[in-house]
Amino acid sequence: MSRLTTFARIAVAVIAIAAAAVFCLLELVAKPSGQFPNPPELRAKHHTLSFTLHAGITKDGKNSFYFDGQPNAPTLRLSPGDQLKINYINELPAKPQESCAIPPCMDMTNLHFHGLTVSPDAPQDDVLDMMARPGQTLRYTVQIPQGHPPGLYWYHTHPHGESHRQVLDGMSGAILIEGIESYFPPLVGLPERVLVLRGRSVVNDPESANLKRSVELSSDICGAESEPTEEVFTVNGAVRPQIEIAPGDRQFWRVVNASADRYVDLQLEGQTFEIVAMDGMPIALHDPNHRTRSAEHVLLPPAGRLEAIVTGPSAGTARRLISRCVDTGPDGDPNPAMVLADIIPRSTANSLARAAKSSLKPEFKTLDLVAEEKAPPRFTVTFTEDKKSFYINGKKFASDDAPMVRAKVGSFQHWRVVNATGELHPLHIHQVHFLAYAENGQSIAEPVWLDTVNVPTGGSVDVIMDFTDPVIRGMSVFHCHLLNHEDKGMMAKILFE
Ligand SMILES: [Cu+2]
Known part of the structure; x- marks a missing residue:
């Protein structure tokens, strides 16, 4: 800082004040402490959600999104017909600190809006020609179509050759297209949880043994695995957090497997998922007569999403949210069973947003294919x-x-x-x-x-x-x-x- 001129200091202060103002305007919803929080959220106002996102390096040398000065990726809430405008500034170092799949790393980056039915041309969901070198900025304007299905989508970086490293480091966030309750009205009033699952590398981590032990579920060999596991799962950035739900209470969980390369076979012990949507697509949209499906566990490949109603286990029973063992094949990477979170029988009254009634008119598509x-x-x-x-x-x-x-x-x-x-x-x-x-x-x-x-x-x-x-x-x-x-x-x- 000592080398900054007075002019630069003033400029930094002005930028900080401007950023704070934008931050307030966008209504970043912080949740009370003491409860397991959803990621911070940004909501569209007057049919536009506009903000600046940075790509940078964390204290421990990982690639990360930065929003409002924090290494964080907000959940983006938009309705069909809204516009998403992101100024994406690449502040990764010109000399990369990590290795990537195809050396040399370039620290290039961009954004992909996974699952959205939007244009693949610039300035929308273009992963081929839109690419920022360190120091460059990309300006996205993504038009969400009026008839877009409501549900859980996500954004992540997509530079060919460097995607794995950036997404493994956590460069991802949730996108919610509003109005899913119009396809399944019993969702109205249910507390909503957004759970972003990511893999965290434990290779070269001094805490590796402790981390692995803390999530270990079974000492059985999982499938054909022959190597030790290299990743543990995090939930909204935390390793094995505690998630509150009162016995018998119903919550609407919106889960994205944002890992770079790990499968999740999701199970809430002793409970059944009432599935409302998969990969952002409401079940009811194509099947109005069977608006939900039920399952004991759901396989989510990397990028897969599950939206489901869960019910709080009875008091006195320890329940966990787990990923079951996934046999990825003789040449696959180890994907052992793991604890994702502990379920705590405690009320979440007022701590979570509740789905309001939607004005969206559901359009059903019963297709004969x-x-x-x-x-x-x-x-x-x-x-x-x-x-x-x-x-x-x-x-x-x-x-x-x-x-x-x-x-x-x-x-x-x-x-x-x-x-x-x-x-x-x-x-x-x-x-x-x-x-x-x-x-x-x-x-x-x-x-x-x-x-x-x-x-x-x-x-x-x-x-x-x-x-x-x-x-x-x-x-x-x-x-x-x-x-x-x-x-x-x-x-x-x-x-x-
Ligand atoms: Cu593959």
Whole structure:
């Protein structure tokens, strides 16, 4: 600071005051202490949510989003029809302090709005041409369509070659498109929890042994794992926090698996999830007669989201929120069972926001896709890998690639995704959702609309892509959402035309 001129000091003060003013305007909701809080939130006002987000380095040398001077990523609340404006300033060092999947690291960064059906062209959800080098700023203006489904989405960085490191370090946050209670009115009045699950690397962490012990659930070998686990899960940044819910109380939980490369098989011990939405898509939207589904546990691949009603366990019973063991295959990374949080039987009265009644008019889409399901696939995605690289249809991604596939806007298309490797891979496609209806050639009992789907080892998944919305026109991508694999080539371009 001693080298700052008086002018620079004044400028810093003016910027700080301006930032504080913006901060107040945006109504950052801090929750009372003593209860496990939701992440801070920003709400759109007058149909616009506008703020500045920084990329920087934390005290311990990790990449991080900074909002309002704090290493934090606010939850963004918008309604269909709103505009999201983000000034994203890259203040990462020109000389990277960490290693990344494809050296040398460049500390480039950008934003992806995962799952949103918005334009893939700049200044919207463009991960190909919008890229900030250290010192540069990106200005996003993302128009949320009027008819956008309400639900949980998320934002994270997406620079090819460096995505894994940045997302593993925690560069991610939740996006809520408001109005889900219009599809399931019993949500009105329920306390809402936003739970952002991230992986935290314990490699080179002096606390590694303690951290691993604190979340350990079973000493059994999980699947084919042969190496020690390298990550523990955090919930809203905390390792094994305590989450309050009074016995018998119902809460609406909105959970995103924001880890870079770890699966979550989510279970609340002794309880059932009443599933309202998956990957931001209300179950009711396509199935008005069966507005929820129930499940003991739910597999969330990296990037997957679950929105569900949970009920507080009876008093005196210790309950935990856990991830069950996920066998990622003989070539996969260890993904052992882990405790995510302890459930405390205590009232949350007044400490959590409650869903208000929505004025959104639900639009139901009961589609008959049987003919397309029975038709042969119009495109097949095959995942392969060798010791160094990862491929889609034998091709390793390069930024100057032509599109691998072109899709006419206005159609539903049967795609098959084949996993010809010895480990799991989750397929994600930008801009659109798809109906996953068959696994390994067998019909799925309850087909589900997703934007990220797990593809079993040596197996396949059949999906119906929804390319009907004209807003998606432009160059987009699909890729494996184990971001280490995406960085090492498992991505391809698609032109929506
Ligand atoms: Cu993969």
